[in-house]
Amino acid sequence: MGYGAAMASGAQETAESFVRVAISRGDMPPGYRLVEADLVARTGVSRGAVRLAIDALIAEGLVERIPNRGARVRVVSTDEAVAITEVRLPLEALLARKAAERITDAEIDGLRAHLETMTAAVDSGDVRTYSELIQQLYGLVGEAARHPIAADLVGRLQAQLVRHQFRLSLRPGRPRVSLAGLTELVDAVTARDPARAEAAASTHLRGVIAALSEPIPDPGGPA
Amino acid sequence: MSGEGTRLLTGVRARRIAEQRLREEITRGAVVPGQRLVEPELGERYGVTRNSARLALDALIAEGLVERIPHRGARVRVVSGSEVVAILECRQVLDGLLARKAAQNATDEQVDRLLANLGRLQRAVAEREPLECWELVQEHHRLVAEAAHQPLASSLVERLQGRIARHRFQLLLRPGRSQQALAELTEVVHAVAGRRADAAEQAARTHLQGGIDELLLQPAGA
Numbered sequence: 001m002g003y004g005a006a007m008a009s010g011a012q013e014t015a016e017s018f019v020r021v022a023i024s025r026g027d028m029p030p031g032y033r034l035v036e037a038d039l040v041a042r043t044g045v046s047r048g049a050v051r052l053a054i055d056a057l058i059a060e061g062l063v064e065r066i067p068n069r070g071a072r073v074r075v076v077s078t079d080e081a082v083a084i085t086e087v088r089l090p091l092e093a094l095l096a097r098k099a100a101e102r103i104t105d106a107e108i109d110g111l112r113a114h115l116e117t118m119t120a121a122v123d124s125g126d127v128r129t130y131s132e133l134i135q136q137l138y139g140l141v142g143e144a145a146r147h148p149i150a151a152d153l154v155g156r157l158q159a160q161l162v163r164h165q166f167r168l169s170l171r172p173g174r175p176r177v178s179l180a181g182l183t184e185l186v187d188a189v190t191a192r193d194p195a196r197a198e199a200a201a202s203t204h205l206r207g208v209i210a211a212l213s214e215p216i217p218d219p220g221g222p223a
Numbered sequence: 224m225s226g227e228g229t230r231l232l233t234g235v236r237a238r239r240i241a242e243q244r245l246r247e248e249i250t251r252g253a254v255v256p257g258q259r260l261v262e263p264e265l266g267e268r269y270g271v272t273r274n275s276a277r278l279a280l281d282a283l284i285a286e287g288l289v290e291r292i293p294h295r296g297a298r299v300r301v302v303s304g305s306e307v308v309a310i311l312e313c314r315q316v317l318d319g320l321l322a323r324k325a326a327q328n329a330t331d332e333q334v335d336r337l338l339a340n341l342g343r344l345q346r347a348v349a350e351r352e353p354l355e356c357w358e359l360v361q362e363h364h365r366l367v368a369e370a371a372h373q374p375l376a377s378s379l380v381e382r383l384q385g386r387i388a389r390h391r392f393q394l395l396l397r398p399g400r401s402q403q404a405l406a407e408l409t410e411v412v413h414a415v416a417g418r419r420a421d422a423a424e425q426a427a428r429t430h431l432q433g434g435i436d437e438l439l440l441q442p443a444g445a
Contacts, residue, residue, distance in 0.1 A: 061375075086324075087376045090316035149309045153379055 011045035015053035018043045023062060023073055024135065024159040026166065030075040034063060060156055074160075081164040082212050084157050089205040091154050092138065096185060096201035098145035100194040107144045108190045114140060115186045122175045130175055131166045137182060141189060168211055181207055237271035241279035244269050249288060249299055250388040256301040260289060286385040302386050308438055310387050315431035317380050318364070321371040322411055322427035326420040329370035334416045337366050341412045348405045356401045357392055363408055367427075370415070394434050403433060 018039070022028040039050045054071050057063040064074040076084070103111070114137055121130040135158065142151040169175050181204035188196035232240065245265065248254045265276040280297050283289040290300040329337075340362050347355040368377040395401055407430035414423035 083373060083375055086320065086373065087317070087379065090320050091313065094312060094316050147309055147312070149306070149383075150313050153313060157375075 011049035012052045012056070015039060015043045015045050015050045016056055019053065019057055020062065020155075020159050024162045025132070026162060028073050030073050030163065032073040033066075033069075034071045034073070036070070062156075062159055076160045076164065078164070078212060081161055082209055084160055085205060085209050085212065088154060088157050088161070089202060089209070091150050091157075092141075092205060093198045093201040094150050095138075095142050095145040095147060095154065096189060096197040097194040098147045098150075099141045100189045100192050100197035102146050103144040103189060103192065107140070111137075111140055111144070111186050111190055115183060118179060118182065122179045127169050127175060128166070130179075131162075131169045134165065134169075134178070134182065135162070137186075141185070144189065164212060165208075168208070171211070174211065177207065177211075178204075231266065231272045232270055233272045233275055237269075237275035238278040238282070241265060241269045241271045241276050242282050245279060245283060246288065246385065246388070249283075250392050252389060252393070254299055256299045256389075258299050259295075260297045260299065262296070283385070286382065288385045300386075302390075304438060307387050307390050308435055310383050311431055311435050311438070314380060314383055314387070315428050315435070317376050317383075318367075318431055319424040319428040320376050321367050321373060321380065322415060323420045323424040324371035324373045324376075325367045326415045326418050326423040328372045329415055333366065333370040337363070337370065337412045337415060340366055341409060344405055344408065348401045351401075353396055353401065356404075357395055360395065360404060360408070363412075367411070367415070390438065391434065394437060397437070400433075400437075404430065407433060 019028065019034065028034075034054060036047055036050050036054070039053075040047050043050070054063060058065060058071065062074060063071050065071050114133070118130060118133045118137065121127075121133055138154070138158070142154065145151065169178065181200070185197065185200040185204060188200045231237075245254070245260075254260070260280060262273050262276045262280070265271075265279070266273045269276070271279075280289055280291075284291060284297070287302075288300060289297050291297050325333075340359060344356065344359040344363065347359055364380075368380065371377065395404060407426065410426035411423060411430060414420075414426050
């Protein structure tokens with residue numbers, strides 16, 4: 001819950017986060033049609049609140065309107081994904097620094113355990129799970145940072161990147177590289193070393209930007 | 224105030240006028256945190272319809288500048304010191320990114336405009352014109368954002384700006400602060416003009432750090 005919570009009604013917030021979570025899980029892929037009646041049924045909030053939620057998601061760039069046909073989940077191009085990651089980079093670095101300053105002992109245990117789960121996923125080649133675990137890792141770091149404003153901004157950017165992150169993790173060798181970068185991030189945060197944590201987050205996301213910018217050898221046929 | 228026969232403005236333009244005037248009044252402290260905002264009064268003050276005043280309030284509520292109190296209308300939101308610091312910390316890293324991108328992407332014309340604006344700021348500081356200094360500092364940020372070609376970062380900065388504008392304005396009025404800001408922004412502009420991305424990012428961050436330090440040392444009064 002960020003300060004943003006005060007700005008929208010609870011019902012609108014419910015519908016908004018329902019869609020955001022569904023997009024970030026890949027349950028609503030790009031092009032997915034958002035049907036108001038369907039969202040009303042699935043979230044239990046009023047049609048008016050669903051409409052406001054869709055408007056907010058459009059303003060955020062996550063959803064787009066189709067003339068006379070409602071709204072759908074927007075396709076985020078590679079160039080856009082790079083631009084979004086550029087913005088995420090200094091914000092995640094800020095969160096990493098704050099997390100290193102503010103993390104509790106219990107959160108350190110949680111972060112280490114999470115890293116073990118991530119390592120196991122990479123070892124077993126479970127790319128989809130690994131992709132989801134990455135997002136959860138940023139979530140844990142964000143919580144430890146106790147910086148709702150930066151976490152709120154990053155949260156809004158994150159959902160738009162999910163698909164690109166997943167595709168990135170399909171590239172041969174990429175999960176190992178990613179895991180090494182994120183291991184350094186966890187080590188730095190749990191060592192309570194703010195400067196090192198900030199540098200680790202920056203370095204990792206610079207690697208993501210570089211990888212996103214490379215021409216894509218698409219292994220999975222049409223995306 | 225307004226006599227009979229005064230035509231009240233309506234529509235999108237009226238809403239924008241009301242929004243802009245109210246934002247300015249909040250920034251400059253003419254209306255203070257906690258103060259009640261009554262739609263008919265605002266309408267009269269800005270010469271717009273009551274409905275336009277309400278739509279302006281909605282826009283400022285979405286920005287976190289105003290809040291609605293159930294059954295009692297709206298008031299200027301109280302933004303706590305720690306919230307301001309948190310927003311400044313985000314601004315700091317986003318401004319750093321914008322300055323970096325500006326150093327990489329600015330056209331020669333955009334660099335010239337930044338330099339010209341800096342010249343005007345020097346004069347305004349020398350002549351002790353606080354309102355003009357404020358406008359020119361805002362213009363500096365607009366020009367950097369434009370030169371950066373990073374619309375997403377610019378829109379996030381804009382969204383954060385409203386809630387801290389009042390504090391930024393007050394800070395600039397403190398003794399010595401406008402000279403300090405001028406020195407910091409000079410660094411930014413010279414780094415952008417010299418296409419030094421790292422230095423530009425660092426200088427932009429330093430500029431915001433000054434504000435964070437002062438707030439932590441000496442919290443802003445009402």
